[in-house]
Amino acid sequence: MAKKEIPYKIYLEESEMPKYWYNLRADMVNKPAPLLDAKTRKPMTAEDLSPVFCDELIQQELNDTQAYFEIPEEILNFYKMYRPAPLVRAYCLEEKLQTPAKIYYKFEGNNTSGSHKLNSAIAQAYYAKKQGLKGVTTETGAGQWGTALSMACAYLGLDCKVYMVKVSYEQKPFRREVMRTYGASVTPSPSMETEVGKKILAEHPGTTGSLGCAISEAVEKATSLPGYRYVLGSVLNQVMLHQTVIGLETKAAMDKYDIKPDIIIGCAGGGSNLGGLIAPFMGEKIKGEADYRIIAVEPETCPSFTRGKYAYDYCDTGMICPLAKMYTLGSGFIPAGTHSGGLRFHGMNPTLSQLYADGLMEAVSVPQTAVFAAAEEFARVEGILPAPESSHAIKVAIDEALKCKETGEEKTILFGLTGTGYFDMMAYEKFHDGKMVDYVPTEEELAKGFSYLPKMD
Amino acid sequence: MAKKEIPYKIYLEESEMPKYWYNLRADMVNKPAPLLDAKTRKPMTAEDLSPVFCDELIQQELNDTQAYFEIPEEILNFYKMYRPAPLVRAYCLEEKLQTPAKIYYKFEGNNTSGSHKLNSAIAQAYYAKKQGLKGVTTETGAGQWGTALSMACAYLGLDCKVYMVKVSYEQKPFRREVMRTYGASVTPSPSMETEVGKKILAEHPGTTGSLGCAISEAVEKATSLPGYRYVLGSVLNQVMLHQTVIGLETKAAMDKYDIKPDIIIGCAGGGSNLGGLIAPFMGEKIKGEADYRIIAVEPETCPSFTRGKYAYDYCDTGMICPLAKMYTLGSGFIPAGTHSGGLRFHGMNPTLSQLYADGLMEAVSVPQTAVFAAAEEFARVEGILPAPESSHAIKVAIDEALKCKETGEEKTILFGLTGTGYFDMMAYEKFHDGKMVDYVPTEEELAKGFSYLPKMD
Numbered sequence: 001m002a003k004k005e006i007p008y009k010i011y012l013e014e015s016e017m018p019k020y021w022y023n024l025r026a027d028m029v030n031k032p033a034p035l036l037d038a039k040t041r042k043p044m045t046a047e048d049l050s051p052v053f054c055d056e057l058i059q060q061e062l063n064d065t066q067a068y069f070e071i072p073e074e075i076l077n078f079y080k081m082y083r084p085a086p087l088v089r090a091y092c093l094e095e096k097l098q099t100p101a102k103i104y105y106k107f108e109g110n111n112t113s114g115s116h117k118l119n120s121a122i123a124q125a126y127y128a129k130k131q132g133l134k135g136v137t138t139e140t141g142a143g144q145w146g147t148a149l150s151m152a153c154a155y156l157g158l159d160c161k162v163y164m165v166k167v168s169y170e171q172k173p174f175r176r177e178v179m180r181t182y183g184a185s186v187t188p189s190p191s192m193e194t195e196v197g198k199k200i201l202a203e204h205p206g207t208t209g210s211l212g213c214a215i216s217e218a219v220e221k222a223t224s225l226p227g228y229r230y231v232l233g234s235v236l237n238q239v240m241l242h243q244t245v246i247g248l249e250t251k252a253a254m255d256k257y258d259i260k261p262d263i264i265i266g267c268a269g270g271g272s273n274l275g276g277l278i279a280p281f282m283g284e285k286i287k288g289e290a291d292y293r294i295i296a297v298e299p300e301t302c303p304s305f306t307r308g309k310y311a312y313d314y315c316d317t318g319m320i321c322p323l324a325k326m327y328t329l330g331s332g333f334i335p336a337g338t339h340s341g342g343l344r345f346h347g348m349n350p351t352l353s354q355l356y357a358d359g360l361m362e363a364v365s366v367p368q369t370a371v372f373a374a375a376e377e378f379a380r381v382e383g384i385l386p387a388p389e390s391s392h393a394i395k396v397a398i399d400e401a402l403k404c405k406e407t408g409e410e411k412t413i414l415f416g417l418t419g420t421g422y423f424d425m426m427a428y429e430k431f432h433d434g435k436m437v438d439y440v441p442t443e444e445e446l447a448k449g450f451s452y453l454p455k456m457d
Numbered sequence: 458m459a460k461k462e463i464p465y466k467i468y469l470e471e472s473e474m475p476k477y478w479y480n481l482r483a484d485m486v487n488k489p490a491p492l493l494d495a496k497t498r499k500p501m502t503a504e505d506l507s508p509v510f511c512d513e514l515i516q517q518e519l520n521d522t523q524a525y526f527e528i529p530e531e532i533l534n535f536y537k538m539y540r541p542a543p544l545v546r547a548y549c550l551e552e553k554l555q556t557p558a559k560i561y562y563k564f565e566g567n568n569t570s571g572s573h574k575l576n577s578a579i580a581q582a583y584y585a586k587k588q589g590l591k592g593v594t595t596e597t598g599a600g601q602w603g604t605a606l607s608m609a610c611a612y613l614g615l616d617c618k619v620y621m622v623k624v625s626y627e628q629k630p631f632r633r634e635v636m637r638t639y640g641a642s643v644t645p646s647p648s649m650e651t652e653v654g655k656k657i658l659a660e661h662p663g664t665t666g667s668l669g670c671a672i673s674e675a676v677e678k679a680t681s682l683p684g685y686r687y688v689l690g691s692v693l694n695q696v697m698l699h700q701t702v703i704g705l706e707t708k709a710a711m712d713k714y715d716i717k718p719d720i721i722i723g724c725a726g727g728g729s730n731l732g733g734l735i736a737p738f739m740g741e742k743i744k745g746e747a748d749y750r751i752i753a754v755e756p757e758t759c760p761s762f763t764r765g766k767y768a769y770d771y772c773d774t775g776m777i778c779p780l781a782k783m784y785t786l787g788s789g790f791i792p793a794g795t796h797s798g799g800l801r802f803h804g805m806n807p808t809l810s811q812l813y814a815d816g817l818m819e820a821v822s823v824p825q826t827a828v829f830a831a832a833e834e835f836a837r838v839e840g841i842l843p844a845p846e847s848s849h850a851i852k853v854a855i856d857e858a859l860k861c862k863e864t865g866e867e868k869t870i871l872f873g874l875t876g877t878g879y880f881d882m883m884a885y886e887k888f889h890d891g892k893m894v895d896y897v898p899t900e901e902e903l904a905k906g907f908s909y910l911p912k913m914d
Contacts, residue, residue, distance in 0.1 A: 005522040007471045008537040014464045034705040058718040080551065081840045092538065092612070110567055112877070132816040155549070174882035180889050181836055379638055380611040383538045385569040420569070425631035432637050 008114035009086040012255040017084050021241045022062075025351055026067035027286050028400030030358055032350040033325035034198045036312060041448070044322050052219060054229045055327035056127040060238040061181040069241065071123075072130075075406075078122045078155060082111035087253040088417075094401070101404035103397060105417040106277065107384065112178070115342075115419030117148035117233055120242035125152035125160075126193055126233040134227035135159025139167055139189065139214030142341030144176030144387075144419060145233030150182035158412045160184040161228075163191070165215045166209035168341070175423050189214040196220050211344075212331070213290045215316040229371065230369035234270025235324070235349055237316055243276025246416065251280045254414075260418070261292060261414035263400055267365070267392035268296040268305065269342045277416040278361070285360060292337060295360040295400075296352070297392040299371075303438050304328060304348045305363035307355055307446060311346055312456050323378065325453060326353040335450025336439040338368050339427035342389040345424065346449065371395045372431040375421070387419040388427055466543040467710040474541050475705035478698045480734045482521035482808055484743050489521070489694065489784035489807040494768060498913070500778050509676060513584040513831050517695040526698065528580075529587075535579045535612060535704065539568035544710040548670030549857070551609055558861035559719070560854060562874040563707045563734065564841065565645065567634070570840055572729045572799075572876030574605035576689055577699035579690040582617075584607035591684035592616025596646065596671035598625055599798030600632030601844075607639035613882045618685075620674045621647040623666035625798070632880050635801055641687045646671035654852075663864040668801075669788070672773040679707035691727025692781070692806055700733025701874065711871075718871035720751060720857055723751040724849035725762065725820070726799045728806030730745060734873040735818070742817060749816040752857075753809070754849040756828070758896050759792035759807045761785060762813055766902060769913050770804055780911060783810040784900075792905025793896040795825050796884035799846040803906065821853060824895035828852045829888040832878070844876040845884055 025031055034043040049058045060069060071079075090103040108116035128136050135158050140146030146162040153160035163185050169176055169188035180185050189209045190197040195218045200207060207213075207241050216234075222230035231241065256259065264281055266274035273294055284290040296305055304327045314331040315321040326348040329335075334346045347357075355361050368388070375391035377398070378384070386394060393415040421428065430436045482488055493502040506515045517526060527538075565573035585593050592615050593849040597603030603619040610617035619641050626631075626633055626645035636643050646666045648653040651674040657664060664670075672689075679687035684722070690696065711718065723731035723737055731753055741747040753762055759782045770785040781832075786806040792801045807855040812818050825845070832848035835841070843851060850872040859867050878885065887893045 008534075009471075011468050014466075077465075077548075078840075091534075112836065112840055114879075118840075151837075151840055155840070173886065174879075177889065178842060178887045181833055181842060181885055183837065200686040344871040376638055379569065380608075380640065383535075383569055383608055383612070384576075385635060385638065422571075422631075428638050429630065430636045432634065 007032050007117055008091060009088050011086055012084040012259060014080055015371050016252055017076070018252065018426065019067040019076065019246055021071060021417060022248060023063065023067055023069060023241055024283055024284065025064035025177065025237065027283045028354065029286065030354055031064045032354040035322040035324055038314070038323050039321055051223050054124065054127045054131050054133070054410040056130065057124060057238050057346040058256050059382050060241055061296045063235055066176040072126060082118065083245070084249050087109060087250055090382055093378060096355055096377070096381045097398065097401050098404065099401040099405040100408060100410045101401040102410065102412045103401055104261070104412070104414045107415065107417045108246060109420035110382065113144060113148035113151050114277070114422060115144045115148065116243060116246060117145045118151060118247050120233065120272065121152040122155070123149035125149065125156050125158055125244040126344065128231070129156045129158050133229055135161060135229045135252070135443055136229055137218040137222040138163045138231050138233065139211060139218045140164050141211050143168060143172055143261055143423065144342060145328060146184070146186070147175060147178050149231065149233070150179040150184035153184065154182040161221060162186045163189040163214040165211055166175050166188055170396065172423060178284050189217050191217060193217070194220045197269045212316050216320055219320055220278045234272040235345065235347065237349065238348055239272040239353055240351055243272045246273065246276040250277065252278070262411040263293045263295065263413045264296045265297060265393045265396050265413065265415040265420065267343060267350065267389050268298045268352070269389060270329070270371050271352040272344045273416055273418045275349050275352050277354065278369065282360065295396060296361060296363040297396045298363060298365050299340055299392065300367050301338045301441065302344050303365040304346065306365045309356050309450060309453070310353060311453055313453055315347060321445035324350050325352050327356060328448030328453070329446065330452040332352065332452030336413050336441070339424065340368065340388040340392065343392065366395050369431070369438050372428065372436060374398050385418070385421045386405055386417060387421040388424050390418040463546050463714055465548060465576045466545050467714065468540040468543055469706060469710055471537055471540035473709055474533070474536065475709065476701055478525055478528060479524040479701040479705060479736050480520065480638050480698055481740055482694065483524035484740045485742065485811065489811040492779040492781055493781050495771065495776065497570060507838055508680050509687050511581065511584045511588050511589065512778045514695050516582060517698055518693055519767065522572040529583060532579055532583050532743060539575065540702070541706050547839055550835060554855065554858050554862065555869045556858040556862040557865060559857040559867065560858055561869070561871045563703055563715070564874045566874065566877035567702060568842065570601060570605035570608050571879060572601045572605065572699060573733070574602045575608060575701050577690065577729065578605035578609040578694045579612070580699040582606065582615055583616060584611050585686055585688070586615050587834045590686055592687045593677040593686055594618045594679040595688050596620045596668060596691065596851050598622050600625060600629055600669045600880065601799060603641070603643070604632060604635050606688065606690070607636040610641065611639040617641040619643045620648070620671040620878060622646055622668055627656055629880060646674050648674060650674070651677045673722045673777055676750060676777055691729040692802065692804065694806065694808055696729040697732035697806055697808055700729045701736040703730065703733040704736045704738065707734065707871065716823045716869060719868040720750045720752065720870045721839065722752045722802060722850045722853050722870065724846050724873070724875065725755050725805065725809070726846060727802045728809040728862050729874055730875045732809050738818065739812065748835070752820060752853060753820040755820060755822050756795050756797055756800050756849065757822040757899065758795045759786065759801050759803070760822040761803065763822045766907060766910070767814050770910055770912055781807050783807050784813060785910070786879060786903065787906030787909040789909030793898070795844040795851065796881065797825065797847065800849065822853050823849055826888070826893050826895050828856060829885065829893060830853050830887070840873070842878045843874060844878040845881050847875040850874065866881070870893050
């Protein structure tokens with residue numbers, strides 16, 4: 001087999017690992033719109049944000065001119081426990097598909113949190129520790145972010161309080177136990193620990209919670225406990241910044257072997273993994289140094305890019321966070337019960353939103369049964385059991401590889417494989433038993449979601 | 458930090474991966490005793506074994522003179538999907554323990570089966586395929602072996618029938634779903650699919666099954682279906698042979714950086730991972746080229762080495778397999794319900810048994826609460842959530858590192874981290890909730906087990 005010149009897995013040396021995160025905004029012609037204060041409609045200042053977020057993270061959030069941020073040595077050392085992540089040549093998938101396309105994926109699941117979330121969790125925990133804080137609070141739905149943050153906090157000796165949407169807390173006890181293994185306190189939300197939790201429980205005694213409610217509890221806790229701040233696992237530009245380690249490693253590995261992707265594909269929920277993967281490639285594209293087709297894949301149940309509006313909106317359903325300009329379905333939009341909890345967010349990272357608005361990237365939405373079929377096909381030949389979220393990218397990568405089969409084109413396809421599906425076997429079971437259904441939101445449902453958009457006049 | 462000369466993770470290049478398995482028996486002065494026919498008490502021939510096992514695997518099982526077996530290219534290519542496995546320097550654990558010891562672990566959990574089992578699963582499936590078989594049957598308890606075999610069979614397009622102990626089938630639905638994702642049929646055992654299953658169900662209508670019963674069903678199925686053979690995930694010498702890829706890679710990685718371990722530690726259930734890890738080191742020790750302290754760690758609930766007898770015994774509780782000479786607690790010994798299902802086997806690999814009898818290695822047994830405490834300590838600093846089985850090795854590695862702290866010795870400790878604990882969170886939950894107990898078998902319980910030993914006059 002002559003094609004063996006490229007190894008199955010390309011691992012960078014530790015010395016080749018990125019030492020800087022790349023702030024794509026610095027190279028953008030049209031910068032993403034600033035966060036606005038929900039009341040005054042004025043751009044948020046560092047001071048405005050400081051009761052909620054860590055100081056250094058606020059600087060990263062607001063800075064759209066500095067292209068590179070040095071990765072502190074402590075974070076680099078933590079990265080070395082599970083990075084560099086392999087860039088894998090999907091020889092077996094190519095053979096299965098009988099495609100002339102060359103398929104690569106960057107695999108971020110080789111750590112106990114099971115996903116790329118750890119890249120930002122350790123950064124956020126580090127800055128909290130550096131600021132002398134006692135701990136951080138956060139919310140988690142599917143549980144990947146909560147797990148990652150728990151690991152990072154355990155490593156740094158920081159307290160970690162996770163508000164976990166009650167329905168997930170009850171249905172995903174193993175996720176909860178992983179967080180407890182890392183010493184985090186995990187509270188089902190809504191809880192009696194916060195004023196907002198008590199209020200919601202009084203109004204809706206039987207509620208199983210929501211992400212919006214969990215965010216509200218986590219923010220209240222962070223702002224009421226001395227020495228605590230709130231941290232978030234996606235959407236924000238600071239999170240995308242930390243996730244650029246994915247794309248920078250990928251680019252370095254590809255450059256090392258003279259590989260140039262034609263198509264770059266990633267799943268998109270809040271957008272941080274996709275943004276991180278594409279950042280260095282998009283930087284070249286913006287500067288006219290190279291051209292890439294870049295595709296965001298979202299679930300058709302929650303189609304922020306493909307059917308949303310580009311508008312200022314709340315990041316949380318509780319409407320307590322600042323307003324961000326993004327592609328959004330409205331903070332009151334409730335997506336159907338898809339099994340990709342990590343992609344059930346109504347909005348999209350502001351940087352990616354601007355890039356999409358500027359025509360620099362494409363987006364497609366896919367039904368979940370097709371996603372699980374792709375996941376299973378991938379697992380059987382590549383030996384990795386992918387998370388449902390990640391499998392959205394697999395689905396479109398396979399589609400593109402099959403197009404190459406038709407046309408005979410030898411395109412190079414790169415996609416981000418963000419994590420593993422060990423804690424998603426209930427969804428796989430539903431798929432195996434033929435009980436999984438697809439759902440496309442109606443125009444009426446979308447209109448209802450848009451009705452929550454704040455008036456900006 | 459000057460100690461950074463050794464990277465956190467040592468990955469071999471693909472070109473440096475072992476191309477041969479090492480058959481330690483060829484270098485042993487005292488060879489392990491042969492398998493005996495349970496009825497005639499004569500050594501089993503290839504012909505005797507051929508109705509049950511694949512032909513080429515039988516050759517590997519019986520050959521104690523050929524030192525190296527070439528790894529077929531197809532298997533090497535499969536290995537490249539998840540190997541080389543990293544040899545990790547546990548810098549963070551060392552710092553946490555404040556020990557002068559240098560700790561290394563070979564991590565085998567970076568594949569979807571979550572353990573080292575895949576190393577032998579792909580080999581066994583390959584030889585079955587090469588023989589022109591349609592499929593294989595096996596049993597699984599905890600589920601790691603069944604998962605690994607399912608993956609290997611999916612890759613090669615081979616049918617895979619797994620008999621899963623009924624209690625595990627019901628309590629571990631996610632393990633079951635992983636196997637189904639890989640296209641295996643998973644049957645709760647005892648079942649109505651086999652004569653032995655029907656008989657057991659008639660006699661014990663409410664039984665939740667046992668490994669012995671599942672083996673019996675799998676063997677009956679293999680021998681009654683044209684084109685099928687039975688495969689086993691541990692204990693046999695052929696399995697240890699395939700697992701030497703662990704030790705060979707480890708040795709190559711250590712040699713590359715001039716590292717020489719003083720102590721080598723592995724958990725021991727059936728013995729295949731431990732045997733595979735230590736093989737090349739033990740080979741040097743036998744030949745007097747180097748000296749290593751080698752420690753097998755077993756659960757105190759199932760202490761084959763430390764409290765068992767070195768005698769001929771059945772490998773299965775159904776007493777249908779050949780007799781093997783090994784350290785054993787008797788095929789009728791029922792270990793208490795420890796959470797390390799993979800270590801609940803009454804016997805021990807015959808090669809390791811001979812080495813232990815010859816004083817070439819040590820063994821210790823440890824209580825499971827101490828094992829889970831070590832697992833949690835490890836997870837919090839090293840970021841990998843270990844399987845309970847693997848954590849037995851962690852426990853003793855930490856103990857040895859703490860001894861070094863007392864004496865000030867800078868020993869180099871190597872241990873095998875065989876897998877991840879994603880599907881063992883129920884056990885972690887019990888540990889967190891303080892509901893886990895330890896159990897040491899009484900002399901009476903051991904005597905009862907020994908009463909099952911066949912008379913060998």
